Amino acid sequence: VNDVSQLQEMLWKDPYPLYRLLRSEGRAHWSDFPRGWLIPHYTDVLDVLRDPRFGARRDDGPDVGRLRISPELDRQFRKTLFFMDPPDHTRIRNQVGRAFTPRRVLDLAERIEAIANELVDAVEASGSIELIGDFAYALPVRVIAELLGVPARDLPRLRRWSDDTAVLLVEPFKTQEDVDRAEVSLAEMRKYFEAVFTQRRAAPLDDLISGLVSGTGPLLGEDELFALVSVMLVAGHETTTNLIGNSVLSLLNDADSREVLAADPARIPDAIDELLRFESPVQVAQRVAHEDCVVAGQEVKAGDPLYALLGSANRDPSVFPDPDRLNFERGEVRHVAFGQGVHYCVGASLARLEGAIAIQTLLRRLPTLKADFETPSWGKRVVLRGLTSLPLRF
Ligand code: HEM
Numbered sequence: 001v002n003d004v005s006q007l008q009e010m011l012w013k014d015p016y017p018l019y020r021l022l023r024s025e026g027r028a029h030w031s032d033f034p035r036g037w038l039i040p041h042y043t044d045v046l047d048v049l050r051d052p053r054f055g056a057r058r059d060d061g062p063d064v065g066r067l068r069i070s071p072e073l074d075r076q077f078r079k080t081l082f083f084m085d086p087p088d089h090t091r092i093r094n095q096v097g098r099a100f101t102p103r104r105v106l107d108l109a110e111r112i113e114a115i116a117n118e119l120v121d122a123v124e125a126s127g128s129i130e131l132i133g134d135f136a137y138a139l140p141v142r143v144i145a146e147l148l149g150v151p152a153r154d155l156p157r158l159r160r161w162s163d164d165t166a167v168l169l170v171e172p173f174k175t176q177e178d179v180d181r182a183e184v185s186l187a188e189m190r191k192y193f194e195a196v197f198t199q200r201r202a203a204p205l206d207d208l209i210s211g212l213v214s215g216t217g218p219l220l221g222e223d224e225l226f227a228l229v230s231v232m233l234v235a236g237h238e239t240t241t242n243l244i245g246n247s248v249l250s251l252l253n254d255a256d257s258r259e260v261l262a263a264d265p266a267r268i269p270d271a272i273d274e275l276l277r278f279e280s281p282v283q284v285a286q287r288v289a290h291e292d293c294v295v296a297g298q299e300v301k302a303g304d305p306l307y308a309l310l311g312s313a314n315r316d317p318s319v320f321p322d323p324d325r326l327n328f329e330r331g332e333v334r335h336v337a338f339g340q341g342v343h344y345c346v347g348a349s350l351a352r353l354e355g356a357i358a359i360q361t362l363l364r365r366l367p368t369l370k371a372d373f374e375t376p377s378w379g380k381r382v383v384l385r386g387l388t389s390l391p392l393r394f
Helices: 003-013 016-025 043-048 071-078 087-099 101-124 130-134 140-146 152-170 176-202 206-212 222-235 238-253 255-263 265-278 348-365
Strands: 029-031 035-037 126-131 282-289 293-295 298-300 303-311 387-389 391-392
Touching: 003 016, 016 293, 016 303, 035 043, 035 348, 043 282, 043 293, 043 303, 043 387, 071 176, 087 206, 087 222, 101 130, 101 140, 101 348, 126 130, 130 140, 130 238, 130 348, 140 152, 140 206, 140 222, 140 238, 140 348, 152 176, 152 222, 152 238, 176 206, 176 222, 206 222, 238 265, 238 348, 238 387, 255 265, 255 348, 265 348
Parallel strands: 035 303
Antiparallel strands: 029 035, 126 391, 282 303, 293 298
């Protein structure tokens, strides 16, 4: 690889040959850009994510390289779960657990089904669907809006804010323009949610925000509350879009696997884990070494960034035989698509539920779905792996 843009292109087009090479050449590889250690093997990825010596807190602020960032945005970043370590991280996760209960997720099942059906109703007569725009993008943001308890009329704004912020939070390759756009969106989003917090404090409803504001005070500061609500919106949006889009593409490319699920829809909830393993929506988790130590057989220095390559771990043949094949007979699929350790995805059960209902609805209602494209349009992202469009006919 000669330059960064070539590396970036290899990763977004098809990262798996590079991951295979990295796994065969060693356990830890230094990269100059993005600067840090790349960790490609499954067991090493688990070790990094479970080891408190590797934290999410970055003493030098968010990883924006030479880009300019306002003090306000910097402060906001540091209050975000993604960039916190215990004990602050633990305190905030406990507040999430209190408000985001398994019952709240289960209660959403009927609504998710209704929304998925409505989205199919809207295209049914036309004989075609652009799966990302018409379905996979629309479903998760509506579900999160209902979970948080904000009205559907605000969806366009929530979507824009979420898209702008997602790049900043996780993508290593970003531009000053990306940062500037996220600054504006975060300021608008903060004003919006502060008004919602005031309303819910005055008149609580049975929604997640009401649950969270009742925990503010000593347990959850005002900055932390906003950081938490905004990160739930952002973290649960594009990731779930990508789960649905990537899964449909994987099934279009593998007629036998698709037939298995179409014939027995009860298998879909378990199959979602194999689909998550196969084309993971989040390819990388980032950490920083808080002390000098040895990881994956490599000495690393305090302050060194580490990139746990989730997408590579999920294709590690020592754990998943014949890893480049979708296979619903693997038994329990212990993938790392939702991460591992203290930062394990807060929304994993909601994401699984949305993914399963989405695939069930599509296979049931549009059984003749077929590709209406030559090559898949992958977005030019390296952490959030997903399609920008997926035109289909039925
Ligand atoms: C298929 C969909 C999803 C995938 C693949 C996914 C993946 C992940 C991963 C890999 C992490 C760990 C990041 C790290 O260790 O640095 C994470 C954390 C997180 N996820 Fe998800 N996620 C999904 C959906 C959701 C949903 C629906 C929500 C919320 C409603 C959500 C909320 C969060 C939050 C708040 C965190 C931060 C947790 C922490 O740092 O303690 N995610 N997710």
